[in-house]
Amino acid sequence: MRHEFFIHGVRVPITANEVSPVIWEALTSGRYEAKEARLVRRLVREGDCVLELGAGIGVITSVIASTPHVKVWSYDANPYTVSLAERVAKANNLDNVTFSHGLVTAGSSGNHLFYIRSDFWMSSLIAEQGPYVEVIETPSLDVDTIISKRDINVLVMDIEGAERQLLGSARLDGVDRVFLELHDHLYGLAGIRDIFHAMLLRNFSYDPRNSSGACIVFSRDLGAIRTYNPDDDL
Known part of the structure; x- marks a missing residue:
């Protein structure tokens, strides 16, 4: 029988045998993507068109899609989690999300090996990251083409x-x-430096008010001075 519960305001109709024990514990304890859910709620605004890469089981997708008049296109390279994400969105009566199985990269399309792990949030393109349960070949799509x-x-x-x-x-x-x-x-601190440098070249700035630890937001820097809000220091 399917267990149904709420996390971050999202109805999640799944059973323990559909995810790993580690992920099940994070879900039932409320720890699952808690920081991401809080920050994404602050990030997304009414009327946004959002591209999500890494749908997982659709919890963050559903948080995004709950904002009024938002449209979401969500991709994941793991076909199994895409089916779970679709179920979660349906359970929350969200008709403004389009899920797709696929890998989104920058540049020409091609085929890539994707390593699926029992803790699905560890699945990646990197074989050396740890033990995996399956390898699939997944075609890639160009991110800039989707954005346009x-x-x-x-x-x-x-x-x-x-x-x-x-x-x-x-x-x-x-x-x-x-x-x-x-x-x-x-990718170490050198990888983080590379990311910040690339975003700087595209006129993005690190947004400290909407970032926390490894979960960060970059915003286009238009040079506007922000009003001080003491609540941002809490």
């Missing part, structure tokens, strides 16, 4: 290290906010 076709203005990603390559090569024309999780255990 869908009029994307917000990019949200948790792609287990692949953000370094993507942000180093993508143009991101039309995007004004980027949310991502850094993975220094995969």
Whole structure:
């Protein structure tokens, strides 16, 4: 029988045998992507067109899609989690999300080996990251083509290290906010430096008010001075 519960205001209809014990514990304890959910709520605004890379089981997708008049296009390289994400969105009566199985990169399309792990949030393009249960070949799509076709203005990603390559090569024309999780255990501080440098070249600035630890936001820097809010220090 399917267990159904709420996390971060999202109805999640899954059973313990559909995810690993580690992920099940994070879900039932409320720890699952708690920081991401809080920050994404602050990031997304009414009317945004959002491209999400790394749908997982659709919890963060559903948080994004709950903002009024938002459209979301969400991709994941793991076909199994895409099916779970679709179920979660349906359970929350969200009809403004389009899920797709696929790998989104910057540059020409091609085929890539994707390593699926029992803790799905560890699945990645990196074989050396740890033991895996399956390897699939997945075609890639160009991120800038999707951004242009869908009029994307917000990019949200948790792609287990692949953000370094993507942000180093993508143009991101039309995007004004980027949310991502850094993975220094995969590319070190040098990789973080590369990401910040690439975003600086595209006129993005680190947004301290909407970032926390490894979960960070870059915003287009238009030079405006912000009003001081003491609550931002809490």
